[in-house]
Amino acid sequence: MITAIISKKGGVGKTTTSVNLAAALAARGRRTLLIDLDPNAGASMSLGVAKADLGPSSADLLLHDVPAAALVRETSVANLYLMTASVDLRGVEVELDKRGRKDAVLGPCLRPIRRDFDHVFLDCPSSIGLLTRNAITASDLFMVPAVPQFLATDGLDHLVETAVRISISAGGRTELLGILLTMADYRLRATREIVGQLRERFGTKIFVVEVRTNVSLAEAPAYGKTVFQHKPYATGARAYRLLADEFLDAVDRKRQPDLTAASNVHAWR
Numbered sequence: 001m002i003t004a005i006i007s008k009k010g011g012v013g014k015t016t017t018s019v020n021l022a023a024a025l026a027a028r029g030r031r032t033l034l035i036d037l038d039p040n041a042g043a044s045m046s047l048g049v050a051k052a053d054l055g056p057s058s059a060d061l062l063l064h065d066v067p068a069a070a071l072v073r074e075t076s077v078a079n080l081y082l083m084t085a086s087v088d089l090r091g092v093e094v095e096l097d098k099r100g101r102k103d104a105v106l107g108p109c110l111r112p113i114r115r116d117f118d119h120v121f122l123d124c125p126s127s128i129g130l131l132t133r134n135a136i137t138a139s140d141l142f143m144v145p146a147v148p149q150f151l152a153t154d155g156l157d158h159l160v161e162t163a164v165r166i167s168i169s170a171g172g173r174t175e176l177l178g179i180l181l182t183m184a185d186y187r188l189r190a191t192r193e194i195v196g197q198l199r200e201r202f203g204t205k206i207f208v209v210e211v212r213t214n215v216s217l218a219e220a221p222a223y224g225k226t227v228f229q230h231k232p233y234a235t236g237a238r239a240y241r242l243l244a245d246e247f248l249d250a251v252d253r254k255r256q257p258d259l260t261a262a263s264n265v266h267a268w269r
């Protein structure tokens with residue numbers, strides 16, 4: 001299963017979710033690959049890769065036809081593998097723009113390795129540019145992290161529709177796995193009300209698990225560690241462990257479409 005983690009907005013927890021959800025699945029013994037598609041390389045550096053060691057990266061996959069297998073690295077977490085990003089990805093947007101089928105370059109590049117992993121996550125930049133569009137068309141599923149604050153969740157429906165449309169126009173059928181509420185801060189009085197409104201509006205399309213604001217999640221990247229390596233008992237670590245359970249259940253339901261239809265879940269399209 002390939003899952004893209006997308007949002008139009010910056011700083012909503014895409015990278016934190018990619019790293020820690022991937023690590024939580026790896027801890028459950030699933031072979032998991034995290035592919036960093038953000039030129040800022042936040043996911044790569046969160047997993048302890050130094051700036052000077054970012055290349056070769058996913059940019060070489062997209063621009064220079066380097067085989068994906070040659071770009072996959074081990075990490076300090078058992079079962080967790082990484083394909084780094086680098087600043088060269090900035091050139092990818094420009095370069096792909098010159099080619100035909102520019103939205104569907106990544107998928108074929110990943111085909112030779114996708115069966116080597118139980119789960120592949122794509123950490124995307126915060127826009128729906130060519131990198132995110134390629135991530136969408138290469139994926140089976142996508143997740144959208146969103147912060148439950150005033151105005152922060154505007155445009156969620158539009159984003160989901162756009163992603164599905166991008167997939168369909170490339171001949172695919174990428175589906176929403178779920179919207180994930182991140183950095184929920186219940187010290188703010190409005191949070192409870194905003195979360196209530198979102199759950200009413202989006203129903204089962206929002207993960208039950210919420211990731212609350214938790215300082216350990218913000219600290220861990222500075223040490224090049226996942227939250228489980230940094231503070232395994234922090235509430236943020238617990239949230240991502242619970243999310244891994246819910247993620248696996250949701251993916252199982254996607255694999256058994258009859259059950260999905262019966263329980264009327266994920267009826268987005």
Ligand SMILES: Nc1ncnc2c1ncn2[C@@H]1O[C@H](COP(=O)(O)OP(=O)(O)OP(=O)(O)O)[C@@H](O)[C@H]1O
Pocket residue numbers: 007009010011012013014015016017038042124125126182183184211212213214215217218219221236
């Ligand atoms: N639940 C949380 N509690 C506290 N801090 C968090 C939480 N989740 C993420 N952060 C912090 O918030 C900032 C933004 O998170 P993150 O980098 O994951 O978002 P992003 O959507 O990937 O951002 P970008 O669009 O810049 O790639 C980071 O400093 C991160 O450490």
Ligand SMILES: [Mg+2]
Pocket residue numbers: 014015016038042043124
């Ligand atoms: Mg990021």
